[in-house]
Amino acid sequence: MSQKRDYYEVLGLSKGASETEIKKAYRKLALKFHPDKNPDDKSAEDKFKEAAEAYEVLSNADKKSRYDQFGHSGMGGQGGFGGGMNMDDIFSQFGDVFGGAFGGGGHRGGGGTRTVRGTNLRVKMKLTLEEIAEGVKKKIKVNKLVNAEGVTYKNCQTCNGTGRITRVAQTFLGAMQTQSACPTCQGAGKMIDKKPADADNNGLKRQEEIIEIDIPAGVEEGMQLSVTGKGNAGPFNGITGDLIVVIEEIAHDTLRRDGDNLHYDAYINFVDAVLGESIEIPTINGKAKIKIEPGTQSGKMLRLKGKGLSSVQRYGTGDLFVHINIWTPTKVNKEEKELLEKLKSSENFTPNPDGSEKGFFQRVKDMFQ
Numbered sequence: 001m002s003q004k005r006d007y008y009e010v011l012g013l014s015k016g017a018s019e020t021e022i023k024k025a026y027r028k029l030a031l032k033f034h035p036d037k038n039p040d041d042k043s044a045e046d047k048f049k050e051a052a053e054a055y056e057v058l059s060n061a062d063k064k065s066r067y068d069q070f071g072h073s074g075m076g077g078q079g080g081f082g083g084g085m086n087m088d089d090i091f092s093q094f095g096d097v098f099g100g101a102f103g104g105g106g107h108r109g110g111g112g113t114r115t116v117r118g119t120n121l122r123v124k125m126k127l128t129l130e131e132i133a134e135g136v137k138k139k140i141k142v143n144k145l146v147n148a149e150g151v152t153y154k155n156c157q158t159c160n161g162t163g164r165i166t167r168v169a170q171t172f173l174g175a176m177q178t179q180s181a182c183p184t185c186q187g188a189g190k191m192i193d194k195k196p197a198d199a200d201n202n203g204l205k206r207q208e209e210i211i212e213i214d215i216p217a218g219v220e221e222g223m224q225l226s227v228t229g230k231g232n233a234g235p236f237n238g239i240t241g242d243l244i245v246v247i248e249e250i251a252h253d254t255l256r257r258d259g260d261n262l263h264y265d266a267y268i269n270f271v272d273a274v275l276g277e278s279i280e281i282p283t284i285n286g287k288a289k290i291k292i293e294p295g296t297q298s299g300k301m302l303r304l305k306g307k308g309l310s311s312v313q314r315y316g317t318g319d320l321f322v323h324i325n326i327w328t329p330t331k332v333n334k335e336e337k338e339l340l341e342k343l344k345s346s347e348n349f350t351p352n353p354d355g356s357e358k359g360f361f362q363r364v365k366d367m368f369q
Contacts, residue, residue, distance in 0.1 A: 004072050007054035015068065019059070026055035066224060073216040073312045116186050118145065118234035118241035125245050127215065129252040133284045133309050135217035139210055142243065145232040146207045148199035153192060153236065156185035163189035188236045202235035213245055218260065218312035221249040254282050260318030261308045267327045268292060281322055283307050290322060298326040 008015055011025040029051040031037070038044035057063045121144055127136070155161030159182035169176050181187030198205045211230050219225070224246050231241025249257070256263040264281055272279075276294035280287050283304070290302055301323050308318025332340065 005050070006071075007058055007067060010050055010054040011058070017058075022055065022058045026051055026059070030055075062224070063226060066226070070223065071313045073219075073314075116188050116235045116238035118232040118238060120241040120244050121231040122244045122246060124248050125213070125215070126248045126250050127219070128250050129255060129257065129284060129309075131215070132219055132249065133217060135310075136215050137212055138215060139212050141208055141210055142230075143206055143208050144230075145204040146209075147233050147237055148196055148203055148205040150194075150196050151192060151199060151203035152194045153190040153203075156182055156189055156191050158182050158184035159189060161189045163187040186235070188238070190236055192236075203237075204233055204235065211243065213243075215245075215247075216312055217310040219247045220259075220312070221247060223247045223312075255284065255320075257309070260311050260316075262318065262320045263323065264320065265323050265325055266290075267325045268296075269327055269329075273298070273324075273326045283320060284309065288320075292324070296324055298324060300324040 008017065011017075011022065011029065013021060013025050017025070030048060033044040033048040033051065035041075035045055035048065038048075057067050121142060123140060123142060125138060125140065156163070159165055163182055163185065164179045164187070165182050167178050167180070169178070182189070185191055192199075192201060192203050195201075195203055196205075209230075211227065213225070213227060215225070224244050227243040227245065229240045230243035233240050254264060262284060266279060266281055268277065268279060272292055273296045274294065276296070277292045278289055279292060280289050284307070288304060288307065290304070301321055304320040304322065306317045307320035310317050
């Protein structure tokens with residue numbers, strides 16, 4: 001599959017473009033590559049769909065925010081329409097953008113009717129830090145509305161199948177005519193004629209579906225991925241809504257996350273801090289050995305470059321920071337206590353005012369050898 005172009009690049013805009021600029025840019029491209037102006041031109045049709053996909057994301061405040069922060073990865077690996085919408089879907093959802101340029105408000109089929117969009121579904125997904133580090137494919141079961149089989153339709157009697165209600169009001173300027181979507185059929189222009197027993201008044205029924213979701217590496221707690229066309233079906237064979245996946249991160253036993261970086265608290269004993277030692281620490285995908293230099297002080301931080309998490313925007317990999325803590329025993333036996341008292345009585349046990357030692361490290365080394 002070819003790499004998707006940046007949505008702002010598709011519309012010829014900068015990242016800070018306003019809502020008005022986004023709509024204006026999309027309308028310009030949509031009119032240029034409209035199928036009615038470019039019959040049997042596959043290239044123009046692809047560009048028309050590409051522009052619609054970019055507009056579908058950037059014209060939606062929530063999706064635009066996720067895209068600005070996470071790029072195409074924030075769209076659940078699908079982005080925009082994916083494979084879930086066809087040309088008629090584009091006309092029905094964004095027909096108002098075309099105005100009267102192609103008649104019927106850009107909606108193929110005429111009559112002023114519109115396709116009703118299904119509602120979005122929202123699910124929470126718990127992920128371990130290991131899954132977040134590598135990216136993962138997850139299968140989830142959702143209970144969603146789908147179109148029931150055997151449903152037949154008839155024209156709405158309120159609007160006579162037009163999907164619009166026309167009202168005329170007398171004002172001091174004369175008669176003013178306005179149009180609005182039919183409240184009975186929600187602008188669809190049709191109603192249910194016959195339906196099976198398990199269908200509701202919109203021709204929909206509940207059904208479980210197993211959906212596979214591609215989770216990119218580096219996602220974060222609270223991030224929302226949008227899987228296009230996997231939500232509830234729209235009434236009267238309308239547009240299917242989206243599946244919104246909210247990420248929940250399971251806390252790791254030993255590692256703490258801070259963006260793309262990881263942190264680990266390493267506890268060493270007093271002797272190792274004085275003499276130096278090599279210790280083993282956990283990483284997100286195994287273990288690593290690090291060297292504790294002689295004379296290491298509590299609170300020192302070591303950095304393991306590239307041992308953190310991959311950026312969800314693929315800008316690189318974070319680091320693992322190891323925080324050194326010197327562990328102090330709470331209980332000592334008689335022999336250990338005598339040894340410590342002997343150290344305490346030494347004038348070299350007390351550091352100089354500037355923090356330097358008075359030969360203390362060598363004395364400790366001699367005592368323990």
